[in-house]
Amino acid sequence: MKLRGSIGEKSFDVFNIILLLAVSLAAMIPILHVIAGAFSSSQAIIENKVSIWPVNVTLENFGIVANTASFWNALWMTIKILLIGTSLNMFLTILTSYPLSRSYLRGRKTIFLLIIFTMIFQAPMIPMYLVVKSFGMINTIWSVIIPGAISAFNLMLCVTFFRSVPEELFDAARVDGMGEYRVVWNIVVPLSKPIIMTLLLFYAVGHWNSYIGPLIYLNDKSMQTLQLYVYALISRGRSNDLLGATSSEAAMTLLPEALEMATIVLATAPIVIIYPFIQKYFIQGATLGSVKE
Structure with a gap:
């Protein structure tokens, strides 16, 4: 009623x-x-x-942007970082979350405190840069992937979700002779599609929109990501380079601001298009496991 x-x-x-x-x-x-x-x-x-x-x-504005080689180079670099980075993020997050979700893990509370500590106190920029440089990762895609390989917030979400999986399933799997790795990939992962899709979205959007990391670590222009390309286009007047690639007659009728808007739309569209297809998983992943009986 x-x-x-x-x-x-x-x-x-x-x-x-x-x-x-x-x-x-x-x-x-x-x-x-x-x-x-x-x-x-x-x-x-x-x-x-x-x-x-x-x-x-x-559609002339989009045509000019699509005919620019630097745009496609930046797009490919962003896609490469997104695919490699998101795959590594999910692999490490799942392998770390599963043992932390088991009550029999020794020192689990201490590990959780250390994880929460990293959420509150983050490494300063200069020491982080020196660490990345000491490992020889400057101007490589690993410099923007390895430092953020695991998000503490996403890890906590995944741990909370794994705790909601019935313990009886794990007991039955062990009785059938499954090891811990087979339990993770054959039972935990298939049952955790909502949280996995949610974390995939979080990590993918993070890599796609990443700006500070590439700005600090990727000094080579050939490794410029899409967000750096858009920033250079707007702040440094690089839209004139796009006009220079067109015929003189077309360049006289085009406005740099129109090309900048077209570039922003193209840089934003992929994530906006993908989101509706995983929205249902995102909602489930954000709610399931958040309330315990």
Whole structure:
């Protein structure tokens, strides 16, 4: 039976809905403006006709960006870091989370305290750079992968989820002669698809949006990631290089801001497109295991 709320509770709900809608709209307006500018003609942008809807729709801006070799080099470097880094992240997180989720592990509480310590006190930038440099990882993809190989927050989420797996399944597996590694890959991993997909999203988005790490460790221009490429394009006026790659007639009709907006849309689109397909797993992974009976 649905209980009727008081007038105060209904008023509070209405206020919350209006407030959240206003905040959501305020957050969406800049995003819609960038998307609209990417699909609009330069003349419409110059005349300030573009708000949140494209004017004089054109794909010319995307065509110029797609014909730039430096964009594809940056995209490939980002994809390579994402694939290798996310695979290593998930492998180490699962192998570390499983033993920490078992109550019979000796020193488990001490290890948890050390993990929480790293969440509160993070290594300073200069000592971290010196450590990475001492291992000869500067200007390699390992410099942006190894230092963050395991996220303490994601590790805690995974441990909490693994604790919710019934202990009887592990006992039955051991009776059948399974070792601990087979228990992890044949039982724990198949039953933990929600949390695995959630952590995959967290790690993948982290690598895709990574900026500070590549800025510090990747000094070679040929190893520039997509986020560094977008930053250079906007802050250093590199959009003129894109115009220089076009014919003189086309360059006169294009606006650098339009190319910048098109690049931002292309750099953001992959993650936005992938998210709806794993949204259900993300919601399950964020809620399951968070409440214990």
